[in-house]
Amino acid sequence: MSEKVAVIEVPGGPEQLKIVDAQVGEPGPGEIRIRHAACGLNYIDVYHRNGAYPLPLPAALGMEGSGIVEAVGEGVTHLQPGDRAAYASAPPGAYATARVMPAKAVLKLPDGIDFETAAAMMIKGLTVQYLLRKTLPQGGLQPGDHVLFHAAAGGVGLIACQWARALGLQLIGTAGSDEKCALALEHGAAHAINYRRDTDFAARVREITGGRGVKVVYDSVGADTWEGSLNSLAPFGLLASFGGASGPVPPVNIGTLATKGSLYVTRPTLFTHIATREGAQAMGDELFAMVGSGQVRIRIDKRYALADVAQAHRDLEARQLTGSAVLLPPQG
Structure with missing residues (x-):
């Protein structure tokens, strides 16, 4: 037919x-x-x-x-x-x-x-499931933990905001406008960062977390956010790079993971x-x-x-x- x-x-x-x-x-x-x-x-x-x-x-x-x-x-x-x-x-x-x-x-x-x-x-939705339920930092995630999620007002991001709220997580979302930040907050993000205004989003993450950084960053943006994502992590933190909307991430100097606090990096796929x-x-x-x-x-x-x-x-x-x-x- x-x-x-x-x-x-x-x-x-x-x-x-x-x-x-x-x-x-x-x-x-x-x-x-x-x-x-x-x-x-x-x-x-x-x-x-x-x-x-x-x-x-x-x-x-x-x-x-x-x-x-x-x-x-x-x-x-x-x-x-x-x-x-x-x-x-x-x-x-x-x-x-x-x-x-x-x-x-x-x-x-x-x-x-x-x-x-x-x-x-x-x-x-299945992407959010494997990220928040399977792609986890050392010791896993507990209610009250901070996570950073880029593109929080997109299709994946809005599901992640809600799912994170249901798990009791403090999701910090990034987005490209005040309107998109408001949408992320409406869907359950604990904090939202307009990266076009707060270009050093890692500094805002440190401010929100009392200087500690987050346990995990979920990053689908890629090239534009890579360095800031690494700088947002607490020691032993995990950077889960699951997309490259702004282009592929640059080559990784593995020594950087040591100097920034024994970090972990993964590239999972659904x-x-x-x-x-x-x-x-x-x-x-x-x-x-x-x-x-x-x-x-x-x-x-x-x-x-x-x-x-x-x-x-x-x-x-x-x-x-x-x-x-x-x-x-x-x-x-």
């Missing part, structure tokens, strides 16, 4: 995104076919489009979505046709009306979570954490519970038709979006 799919033929700007007709067949062993109700929009999609994370070409884009399972392949037992489902999963291909994909990271969606919310939260079905299910269960309980609410800032995917990428790169955004494929 023919479906609408957003693809690139060469890496480049948003103008390279094109909607094409593609044949979607039956799922093979370990696969499902899902008809999308909504597709998530994430910065990793920009990296795939511009070639920072190269893909075999031509390439379909998109790493998360939600919808109805239409068919299951041999060996798939946790899903059945007709199930409501959601996923964050490789390979890319979520920008489509329907697709065939590996089933292991596709999760049955609880009835209380709607499709748009699910598509907006899977990558971002897809390592959800590599097994059991791991993906356990993480998804915790995310669904947080959202279902109301402790974490998913803010959808904007909705785009699938045909407007290029504009969605322009807005994403221009940092015009707070919260999450979704693409809505044509139905019927």
Whole structure:
């Protein structure tokens, strides 16, 4: 059957995104076919489009979505046709009306979570889960501990603010405007720093923490925040670099970690954490519970038709979006 799919033929700007007709067949062993109700929009999609994370070409884009399972392949037992489902999963291909994909990271969606919310939260929410619950400094995190979270008004950041509040953590968020700082505070951040005004955000972190610094920094910005992130850490602190929105981090002189207090650095990825079905299910269960309980609410800032995917990428790169955004494929 023919479906609408957003693809690139060469890496480049948003103008390279094109909607094409593609044949979607039956799922093979370990696969499902899902008809999308909504597709998530994430910065990793920009990296795939511009070639920072190269893909075999031509390439379909998109790493998360939600919808109805239409068919299951041999060996798939946790899903059945007709199930409501959601996923964050490789390979890319979520920008489509329907697709065939590996089933292991596709999760049955609880009835209380709607499709748009699910598509907006899977990558971002599972990212926050592995950061705050698994990517931890020496001795872990306890209620009252300070953590620094960059881009706190973005899709990942707003979920992190709420989840940190639920854990009793004192999250210090950074953002690029007073309005975004207010949004982070509204969603549970204990403190917010406008890094365009307070350019030495590490000094503000020291001020907030009585000179001690934080136990952990969660940094998706990369090049622009790297040095300040290191300077914000307490001795034995952990810098978790999980993205590079401003560009890749510079080469690391490992001796710097010694002089700044026996620091730790890690570069985790979501897809390592959800590599097994059991791991993906356990993480998804915790995310669904947080959202279902109301402790974490998913803010959808904007909705785009699938045909407007290029504009969605322009807005994403221009940092015009707070919260999450979704693409809505044509139905019927």
